[in-house]
Amino acid sequence: MKVRVDASRCQGHTLCAMIAPESFELDDVDGTAHAVSETVPAALEGQVLEAARSCPEQAIVLADEGSDTEGKTSTVAGVVK
Ligand code: SF4
Numbered sequence: 853m854k855v856r857v858d859a860s861r862c863q864g865h866t867l868c869a870m871i872a873p874e875s876f877e878l879d880d881v882d883g884t885a886h887a888v889s890e891t892v893p894a895a896l897e898g899q900v901l902e903a904a905r906s907c908p909e910q911a912i913v914l915a916d917e918g919s920d921t922e923g924k925t926s927t928v929a930g931v932v933k
Pocket residue numbers: 857861862863864865866867868869884885906907908909910911912
């Protein structure tokens with residue numbers, strides 16, 4: 853699974869980093885989140901999915917491995933195909 857944060861939607865609520873601290877970090881300057889790594893290790897997929905569902909701005913974009921997160925929009929339900 854792949855992940856990125858849509859910076860234009862992120863409001864820096866920090867929920868993602870609290871739910872999945874190994875997968876999301878907040879920028880010290882502008883306070884927005886970014887993914888630690890685009891590729892999500894299998895062991896962290898559950899946390900990342902939960903973070904995506906919990907993001908109030910739907911700013912977390914997920915995609916299947918082999919797919920691309922660019923140009924996709926977030927879905928609360930889960931992974932963009
Ligand atoms: S929960 Fe969503 S809006 Fe909040 S910091 Fe994370 S990505 Fe940004």
